[in-house]
Amino acid sequence: MKKMRRLLAILAVLTILAPMTVAYAAEDGYSSTYTYNYDYWSELRESPDAYRVTDVIYSSSLALEKAMRSPKSLFVRDQDLYIVDTGNNRILQLTRIGTRFDLVRVIDQVTVGADKLEEFMAASDLMKNEDGTYLTDDDGSYYLKPPIGSAAEKGPMVLTSENVTYFNNPNDVSVDPDGKIYVADRDNNRVIVMNKDLEFVQLFTKPSDSTFDQNQAFLPNKLVVDTSGRVFVLANNINKGLVKFEADGTFTGFIGANPVTYNLWDYIWKTYFMTKEQRSQQAAFVPTEYQNIYIDKEGFIYATNTSFSEYDLLWDNAKPIRRINAVGQDILVKNDRYPPIGDLEWVEQSSDHGPSKFYDITVLDNDMYMAIDQTRGRVFGYDPQGIMLWSFGTTGVNAEGVFTRANSIEHMGTDLLVLDELDCSVTVFAPTEYGNLIYQASEQYLRGDYDGSAETWEKVLQLNANYNLAFIGIGRSKMRAEEYEEAMALFKMAHDRDNYGRAFRYYRKIWVEKNILWVVLIIAVLVVFSFVRKTIRKVKWEVAAYEHNKVVK
Amino acid sequence: MSITKSLNDAVARREHPRLRRYKETLLYAKYVIFHPFDGFWDLVHEKRGSLAAAHTFVLLFLLTYVLKLMYTSFQFITTAIQYINIYERWASLLLPFLVLCLANWSLSTLFDGKGRFKDIYMAMSYALVPYIIIQLPLILISNVLAFDEGAFYTVLMSISELWCLFLAFVGLMEVHDFGPGKTLVSIVATVFGAMVILFLLLVFFSLLSDAFGYFTSMYREIVFRLS
Numbered sequence: 001m002k003k004m005r006r007l008l009a010i011l012a013v014l015t016i017l018a019p020m021t022v023a024y025a026a027e028d029g030y031s032s033t034y035t036y037n038y039d040y041w042s043e044l045r046e047s048p049d050a051y052r053v054t055d056v057i058y059s060s061s062l063a064l065e066k067a068m069r070s071p072k073s074l075f076v077r078d079q080d081l082y083i084v085d086t087g088n089n090r091i092l093q094l095t096r097i098g099t100r101f102d103l104v105r106v107i108d109q110v111t112v113g114a115d116k117l118e119e120f121m122a123a124s125d126l127m128k129n130e131d132g133t134y135l136t137d138d139d140g141s142y143y144l145k146p147p148i149g150s151a152a153e154k155g156p157m158v159l160t161s162e163n164v165t166y167f168n169n170p171n172d173v174s175v176d177p178d179g180k181i182y183v184a185d186r187d188n189n190r191v192i193v194m195n196k197d198l199e200f201v202q203l204f205t206k207p208s209d210s211t212f213d214q215n216q217a218f219l220p221n222k223l224v225v226d227t228s229g230r231v232f233v234l235a236n237n238i239n240k241g242l243v244k245f246e247a248d249g250t251f252t253g254f255i256g257a258n259p260v261t262y263n264l265w266d267y268i269w270k271t272y273f274m275t276k277e278q279r280s281q282q283a284a285f286v287p288t289e290y291q292n293i294y295i296d297k298e299g300f301i302y303a304t305n306t307s308f309s310e311y312d313l314l315w316d317n318a319k320p321i322r323r324i325n326a327v328g329q330d331i332l333v334k335n336d337r338y339p340p341i342g343d344l345e346w347v348e349q350s351s352d353h354g355p356s357k358f359y360d361i362t363v364l365d366n367d368m369y370m371a372i373d374q375t376r377g378r379v380f381g382y383d384p385q386g387i388m389l390w391s392f393g394t395t396g397v398n399a400e401g402v403f404t405r406a407n408s409i410e411h412m413g414t415d416l417l418v419l420d421e422l423d424c425s426v427t428v429f430a431p432t433e434y435g436n437l438i439y440q441a442s443e444q445y446l447r448g449d450y451d452g453s454a455e456t457w458e459k460v461l462q463l464n465a466n467y468n469l470a471f472i473g474i475g476r477s478k479m480r481a482e483e484y485e486e487a488m489a490l491f492k493m494a495h496d497r498d499n500y501g502r503a504f505r506y507y508r509k510i511w512v513e514k515n516i517l518w519v520v521l522i523i524a525v526l527v528v529f530s531f532v533r534k535t536i537r538k539v540k541w542e543v544a545a546y547e548h549n550k551v552v553k
Numbered sequence: 554m555s556i557t558k559s560l561n562d563a564v565a566r567r568e569h570p571r572l573r574r575y576k577e578t579l580l581y582a583k584y585v586i587f588h589p590f591d592g593f594w595d596l597v598h599e600k601r602g603s604l605a606a607a608h609t610f611v612l613l614f615l616l617t618y619v620l621k622l623m624y625t626s627f628q629f630i631t632t633a634i635q636y637i638n639i640y641e642r643w644a645s646l647l648l649p650f651l652v653l654c655l656a657n658w659s660l661s662t663l664f665d666g667k668g669r670f671k672d673i674y675m676a677m678s679y680a681l682v683p684y685i686i687i688q689l690p691l692i693l694i695s696n697v698l699a700f701d702e703g704a705f706y707t708v709l710m711s712i713s714e715l716w717c718l719f720l721a722f723v724g725l726m727e728v729h730d731f732g733p734g735k736t737l738v739s740i741v742a743t744v745f746g747a748m749v750i751l752f753l754l755l756v757f758f759s760l761l762s763d764a765f766g767y768f769t770s771m772y773r774e775i776v777f778r779l780s
Contacts, residue, residue: 041633497628501700504628508697 034401035392037466040337040495042344045466050381050390050435051416053400054099055428062094062103068424073222073360074410074417077175080104081410081417083426084183089167091183096412101428107181110192112163112200120165123203123249124158125189144188148217158188165192165200172222182231184220191220191233191245204231207243207251218243224295232301234293241328242293242301256303256328292408296363300325304358304371313341313355320358321371321382334386337495342373342380343391352376352395360408362416366443370409372418377403379416379429387469389438393418401427414439434463441473450477468494479503484510578603582610582682589720593727596679597672604671607678611650614681615643617688626695629706649747650677656746657725657739664739666729676724680717687713 035049059067069087076082081094081101090108094101112120127135127143134142140161143154156168169187176182179196191204206218219236220243226232229247232255241257270279291306301324308318316339323332338344342356356373358380363369367384377396381389396402408419414436416429431439441456454477457470464470475490476499484507491500512519568576581601585592596602619639622632654677658670668676691709698706726736 041636492627495627497700501628501702505699508699 668728680720683716
């Protein structure tokens, strides 16, 4: 009876507790599929959260007078975050103190010093009077020539009488370690460089080179600056690759053109079944433009590409992420079963079906790269070998960690910042214990602390038993410790054939050395056995022949 | 009666004649795969092969296939064994095999082929032998190879497959007494024929299910009216 009562008490407690645990999970706010990974069979596997939202920056939280309007890009230099507030033609500079972000200043104008005035005017494509002098307005401001093909009388105003110039649809910003700010000022057809006091330094404008189509406007959309001050510009309507400028502003050609992709069927259709008139109506096979670029600390440019169809993913023709070297080749390492393409599967009936489209990419200091997918609002992380670390995020509204139109990603240390163009917010993600362990393990490995790395990977496995990288990490350390059998088992678990093969070679060598006696013995026995069998047969045959002869006689 | 034959008979005296014939036809495969032109001719025209042996080869082929999926080292094969339905896989091998044999037989009249269905089936089954004799040991070999030695595996695998294809080609040639050109044409026609057969099967089954549906609904209607 007493036992019974105790049991009942336990049951009662459990029934009270059970809903509480559920409530706790809900309060947590993260669904179990917020973060996931793909296994070897491209099956989606739930994973612990690698990143969680620590902060969301809105216009209101920065106490901005004018709210952000369709911001297009982020840039991080040390503790400073720059938000390109494209809709308001300005750039917001924020700084991080502890975990908070505070507004430092609003960059919306550049002063052109008297010594730089002539250079600025000469580099800008200003409107001129018939006698060759610059055309000014009544208030003394200067105007650009109207855009190509437009019927307007004047282009945008670029210089006021106070020698101040404003942005016109700025799309990207880059800041070098000295604080020099580069702005891709798209509709002013220029990349403008200013020093940290917002004084004009330099202008990169439309190249006068013959390789650049002079009938086309120069519309710089994205830009990166390398350590020696070279500027790579991703410009709209240019499909020859990135426009490359030397530090002094000279144009030195294009780099990394997106190779032309078309399929055989299109080709046959176009060449043999279309009339000349039809063909001339259609666009030729042209390489597509990149979506966004990022330069890593070694000076390689990561470019993302979003103009491809699902079909192109099949044989990795799409190459949504590329790493471009100095001669323009894609050198991204792809050592996983699937190349880094984002989602491997999606629900075909859902509103957000289709391949992942990476709108931006950022490369961490440990060479891991994170790309933001606009299709489903997800961040995809890959390690330097191209193996998927995790994916997290989703589309939605009014919740932390969901995006409506995510279009830019940056990192500050290992924290990630994601910009939402529609929501006008920056979501700050910080790695969880799980995420940090993964970073720590790979860092330890790179440092040469193999045993430490294996220990960290063990901890990762305790949090996520489906994590292939952990199996490989531990396997490597086992292989170093010459425990080949264990290493093989681990590599097999992760389907890592390359490493398995390596461990197997050692294992086989040791096995053969150990069992060479047996091998020789078995071979010897087989030889003897076959010899004996042959002899017996021969004898049998002879006996039969003898008996046969006897019968015949 | 030559002395060798009578001696062979004397040695194998105690065996049942049918078992002996089965054994002989089975072992005849060795001759067929190394001397396909002679071998296939004699296989059907000199009755050196048997249906029992042919069935055995088909069964062994299916068995080899399953063993290969199960026991080949994971370094050389990407099969999600957990998702595989063996019967489905077998059906996907057997059905095309039989349909192609059927189509070839159906078209043999058109092409003046000499082979009967039994002959075609037999020749095709004997053509599977290299697959069995190479792939079975290859399963073992794959387990003592490292990943970067995979070339051995792929080469042997390709050999087994190409050999089978070659044998099938020669087999058809000899069974029907065709020249190589005519065989090629008949193979292309066979593929189309197989498609037609599949189409007819599809139509037949869909019509059958329609008819079945019609009669069941009629029965239900009658029962409903009567009650």
